[in-house]
Amino acid sequence: MKHLRMSCLVALIALPVWAGGDSSDGHSHGTPAPVPVTVNAPRAAAATEYFEVVVGLEDKHLVVYVDRFASNEPVAKAKVEVEGAGLKGLAVETRVGTYMMDLTAPLPPGRHPLTISIEAGDTADLLSVMLDAALPVVAEDPARDRGKRTFWGVVGLVIMVSGIRLVARHNREKSHGSLA
Numbered sequence: 001m002k003h004l005r006m007s008c009l010v011a012l013i014a015l016p017v018w019a020g021g022d023s024s025d026g027h028s029h030g031t032p033a034p035v036p037v038t039v040n041a042p043r044a045a046a047a048t049e050y051f052e053v054v055v056g057l058e059d060k061h062l063v064v065y066v067d068r069f070a071s072n073e074p075v076a077k078a079k080v081e082v083e084g085a086g087l088k089g090l091a092v093e094t095r096v097g098t099y100m101m102d103l104t105a106p107l108p109p110g111r112h113p114l115t116i117s118i119e120a121g122d123t124a125d126l127l128s129v130m131l132d133a134a135l136p137v138v139a140e141d142p143a144r145d146r147g148k149r150t151f152w153g154v155v156g157l158v159i160m161v162s163g164i165r166l167v168a169r170h171n172r173e174k175s176h177g178s179l180a
Helices: 002-018 142-179
Strands: 043-047 051-058 061-068 079-084 087-095 098-102 111-120 123-132
Touching (some): 051 111, 051 123, 061 079, 061 087
Antiparallel strands (some): 043 051, 051 061, 079 111, 087 098
16 A cells, blocks of 8 residues: 555646646746748749849739849839739739739639739839749647647646556455465
């Protein structure tokens, strides 16, 4: 019986460490876990000797960022036309170097070739981009992961206590059997 009590005491003391708990205030002071890099919206980019564009989907808008390739200066008051993937129309300047085109329907998942025509002052150019509107990858919820660890910690504890009780019963029967 003394061994059973000692085993239970050791298991009780070791349980917080074994289950991943510690005496801290709920967070670790070590190096933080790496944050996964996610892309919130599909994007594509292209450049020529005159212009550089980045195209992105944001809600129900196609956004085109236009700057001069040589200086990275935003291009103001340009005529930006977009064609492809069932789209055809002018993108309206919302701020300097940012042009937006409303979408009547969201683009379906997949790769969409787009042709972008830019006229700024006496310079005109044609750029082609491939916009990949793949379905977003959903990362595992950290709270759910913690729930899994807790579940398996409880399962391990039940197995450990059951094993201790089984060994204690076996030892007790063995000692009673040798006395008789």
